[in-house]
Amino acid sequence: MTALGGSVALLLPLLHKRFSIIFVMVAGSILAVTGLIASGFTRDIGMLVLTMGVLHGLGAGTVNASASVLTAMHFEKLRGFALGCVAIGNTLSGLVFPRLLKLLTETYGFRYSFVIWGALEMNLVPISCLLKVPPAYRSQSGKTPSPSPTSSTPLAGGEGPHNEIAQESYGRAEEPGYKHFLSNIIILAQNPVFYVLIATACLSSMVQLTLFTSMIDFAVDQGSSISNASWLTPCYLFSCSLAHIGLPLLADKRIPTTGGGSD
Numbered sequence: 517m518t519a520l521g522g523s524v525a526l527l528l529p530l531l532h533k534r535f536s537i538i539f540v541m542v543a544g545s546i547l548a549v550t551g552l553i554a555s556g557f558t559r560d561i562g563m564l565v566l567t568m569g570v571l572h573g574l575g576a577g578t579v580n581a582s583a584s585v586l587t588a589m590h591f592e593k594l595r596g597f598a599l600g601c602v603a604i605g606n607t608l609s610g611l612v613f614p615r616l617l618k619l620l621t622e623t624y625g626f627r628y629s630f631v632i633w634g635a636l637e638m639n640l641v642p643i644s645c646l647l648k649v650p651p652a653y654r655s656q657s658g659k660t661p662s663p664s665p666t667s668s669t670p671l672a673g674g675e676g677p678h679n680e681i682a683q684e685s686y687g688r689a690e691e692p693g694y695k696h697f698l699s700n701i702i703i704l705a706q707n708p709v710f711y712v713l714i715a716t717a718c719l720s721s722m723v724q725l726t727l728f729t730s731m732i733d734f735a736v737d738q739g740s741s742i743s744n745a746s747w748l749t750p751c752y753l754f755s756c757s758l759a760h761i762g763l764p765l766l767a768d769k770r771i772p773t774t775g776g777g778s779d
Contacts (some may be wrong), residue, residue, distance in 0.1 A: 541586075
């Protein structure tokens with residue numbers, strides 16, 4: 517589920533070229549809800565992998581990635597700080613929702629907890645419909661162009677040759693469909709910072725997942741009680757929240773911005 521949810525972001529530029537970002541978020545919400553509710557009626561692990569892993573993973577990944585793109589559209593000067601606030605939601609959910617899921621499972625059973633969980637997640641559909649695309653990103657055809665990564669936060673920083681290539685690409689007339697998508701992929705592939713970011717993200721995710729899933733067991737093995745070891749989770753999430761807010765804010769204050777977007 518995590519792998520599909522993360523990889524679906526690679527296909528979002530193609531979807532955003534053909535459909536509005538709000539439509540994509542609504543479709544992703546429906547797909548995620550369908551996967552959750554269907555998981556309550558599965559009878560074997562194979563069907564659970566299909567409903568929970570594939571359907572819900574693709575839907576949730578589409579909503580999360582589209583929400584990040586929409587946030588970047590609304591913020592120009594403090595774009596990194598805004599995206600950090602979005603990431604806090606994912607971090608704090610690890611503190612709230614596992615306990616809620618445990619309560620639902622103990623009260624209604626394993627199957628019906630999925631159905632109730634899907635009903636709660638169904639609120640994503642009206643919430644997505646209430647979101648608005650900034651006027652600067654609205655095209656006459658109703659399709660939503662993605663924000664240019666070179667408008668406020670260059671990939672390599674400064675006036676390097678890779679930034680000049682990227683700025684020239686975004687300054688050209690928009691190429692149709694997949695050709696524009698492929699040209700952007702080629703531009704990213706020529707930038708060494710792109711590979712550094714991928715390696716950093718992979719390493720960070722691996723360390724975060726390993727630490728989050730093993731720190732309580734490690735504390736218990738060292739002689740701590742479960743009640744005391746459970747306090748490691750909110751402390752860990754609190755430090756992650758500070759990092760999500762503080763570090764992007766420092767980066768936004770140090771990187772000069774262009775244009776007169778809202779902050």
